[in-house]
Amino acid sequence: MKADLYIRVSTDEQADKGFSQRDQEERLRKYCHNNQISIRKVIFEDHSAKTFDRPEWRNMLLDLKKRKDQIDVILFTKWDRFSRNAGDTYQMINVLRRLGIEPQAIEQPLDMAVPENKIMLAVYLAAPEVENDRRALNVLYGMRRAKKEGRWMGPAPVGYANKITEDMRKYIAPVEPYAGIMKWVFNMMVTGQYQVEQLYREARLKGIRCCKTNF
Known part of the structure; x- marks a missing residue:
């Protein structure tokens, strides 16, 4: 054979x-x-x-x-x-x-x-x-549970950094002055008086260094 x-x-x-x-x-x-x-x-x-x-x-x-x-x-x-x-x-x-x-x-x-x-x-x-x-569902449920517990599951957004506690729990922490700038951006955005493009330019002038997509 x-x-x-x-x-x-x-x-x-x-x-x-x-x-x-x-x-x-x-x-x-x-x-x-x-x-x-x-x-x-x-x-x-x-x-x-x-x-x-x-x-x-x-x-x-x-x-x-x-x-x-x-x-x-x-x-x-x-x-x-x-x-x-x-x-x-x-x-x-x-x-x-x-x-x-x-x-x-x-x-x-x-x-x-x-x-x-x-x-x-x-x-x-x-x-x-x-x-x-089943594995995909378990991952999805795990991510949902982590978010409910206040944990950030991906790369930190602009103005923050990924951190790990001593007991290996992941979280994000603000990085100044960038976190303060991003808080200002959100406060301006919710007024409805600004476009994203305008705020991106202002944030760049204030010191934010990231591409428009990440912003």
Whole structure:
């Protein structure tokens, strides 16, 4: 049996534990060695799995269509390395099968000839997306809670500086005379008698040093 090894990480996954290209390659090579599978090619991809419109995947598929019967299987570690879109995944599996190639995740093996395994495939594809959405929500809730507690979550605005207390709580502190100038700017702005451009020029004359966008 001959195989191509497909190793994919997206840019934002590079630093995550267990997603490194080296780690995936090591596990795939060990699997092939233990199962007497010869390796034809190793494909490295640094692209999102939201679609199959990925440079290395396109090149590999074009190569396989031009020269059929080169391999029997495409191996990857988990199904979310192959794709994170259930509809696209089923279509691509059918494309590969017409070429006589079986895609398979060595850590989540599925016999796609068994109809019920399509349910498991959907679970494997959806689980990472659910985890990402949950992580994003947790970050959002954390930021909201921090703001309610009076903590500033980003770079300090003009006239202030980011500080950290002894117990590692972040806050912003005024930096004079710039904080005083910015307070004056806000007081003038709420009167409704000035445009931002006017106040920016006045603030510059008073000593504020920042670009108009930051202002």
